[in-house]
Amino acid sequence: MARVVFDLDGTLIDSAPGIRGIANGILREEGLPEISLAEAHSFIGHGAGAFVAQMRAARGIADSEQERLLGTLLGRYEGAVGLSQPYPGVPEALAALVAGGHVLALCTNKPEAPARLELEYLGVTGDFGVVVGGDSLAVRKPDPGPLRAVLGAMAEGPSVYVGDSEVDAETAQAAGVAFLLFTGGYRKSPVEAIPHDAAFDDFADLPALVAAHAR
Template sequence: MARIVFDLDGTLIDSAPDIRSIANTILFESGLEPITLEETISFIGNGASVFVEKMRAARGVPEDDHARLLQAFQDRYDSYFELTAPFPNVREALAHLRVAGHRLGLCTNKPMHATRAVLSHLALSDPWDVVYGGDSLDRRKPDPAPLLAAFAEMGNGPCLYIGDSEVDAETAERAEVPFLLYTEGYRKTPVDQLTHRAVFSDFAELPELVQSQLAVQA
């Protein structure tokens, strides 16, 4: 059976509305204009510090305020879940893959505490053999180290990585593992400009896609 590792935000869950809510609460407290959902999505992918850096730059906030804004963001990050939900058919796809005997892992740039919190809130804690957050190692995606560590911890077998973004595509390429691209997440780059083995737009397609990709690797 295969080792299948997933990204989280933009791949399994749509968390951008809550992330935007956190950002706009912080901006409001500083007397600044809110950011749009489109801006929010464009800032997601490289962890909280980079998100805050991009948010700050978009509203002309000086670098001296970065630590304060980041702390305010992180203080809320573990508990803003009201607008976050799994993408359609995620639960069913994960259950199907688990029943088929595949080992499942997560590799996200979201901090581990926030990752565990949102998985618990959404009742998605059970399927995982391994979970790596953005602070599990001293490096994070697109550095391949966390992804490779997740695969190593899952034992032997074919590898697949599933994500939605430029960061995920680069991580898979650097780790030299096949990448399946979910097209309905937070990607900003055209699909044909990202290195990938296959694409899908609905998680209902994923179990069959996994089987076809494993047949190619066999």
């Protein structure tokens, strides 16, 4: 049995279209040009606050508007849940891991409440016993604190972290946890430039990789 901890955005779900939709609604209200899907991808990874900061910088919005726009973004998150889609094979891979006796958890920089809504939408809420979001603690990834908090709330056992980005790789390294890189997410660097124990682009491969690399 292994403790399998997942990132969310860009790993289990493609949430960029929904987040982009929220952001563009805000920008339209501000009378500013919308962001592209590529921009949305590049802004995701460090939490909602960082997303808003990068969105502001891209559209020349003053720093003084950060908290107002962040509050608006967070208030509209729930409406974007239905626009997120699981990557192909995710539900089947999660079911296979649970059937194999592994224990699942979530460590994401998305705020905790929207993250739980995404799991509910996927129909896997009961499979994730521990959920730590970007606002659950005073620190967020790549600080290892959130991942350590997740593991600390679980029974002892070999562990692996599954993510899609440089942030996830740095988090796993800092926490001393094996890292499996999903290459189809929101990474900004070539696969070979991101430290990982194994990389995959097909979730059908995940159960075997967990068995081989969890430590």
